[in-house]
Amino acid sequence: RLPAYNRFGLVGHAFFAPGVLAFGDFDGYIDAAxxxxxxxxRNASVYLGYRQVRVDVDDAPGSDLRDSSPVIGLRLQF
Known part of the structure; x- marks a missing residue:
C-alpha cells in the first residue's frame, strides 16, 4: 500500500525458470507483471496492470511464444 493513499497499492512479480526447471520442450520460462x-x-481489491509471458522452445531456435497485454481483475484474500 502507498502511505498517503491507504486503499491504493502497487504490486509486481516476476517468475523465471531456466531450461533445467522448465517443462516439456521448453528452454526457459519468464512471467513478469x-x-x-x-x-x-478489507480482503478484496480490483487491479489494472500489464503482464508479459515468454516461453523459449527447444526445437525452434530464435522463436519464442509470447503474450504481453494489459490485465484487469479482482483479487480476493482469505
Whole structure:
C-alpha cells in the first residue's frame, strides 16, 4: 500500500525458470507483471496492470511464444 493513499497499492512479480526447471520442450520460462490495485473492502481489491509471458522452445531456435497485454481483475484474500 502507498502511505498517503491507504486503499491504493502497487504490486509486481516476476517468475523465471531456466531450461533445467522448465517443462516439456521448453528452454526457459519468464512471467513478469506490474499492477496498481484499489482495495474495495478489507480482503478484496480490483487491479489494472500489464503482464508479459515468454516461453523459449527447444526445437525452434530464435522463436519464442509470447503474450504481453494489459490485465484487469479482482483479487480476493482469505
Amino acid at each position: 506490474v499492477s496498481l490495485d484499489y482495495e474495495i473492502i
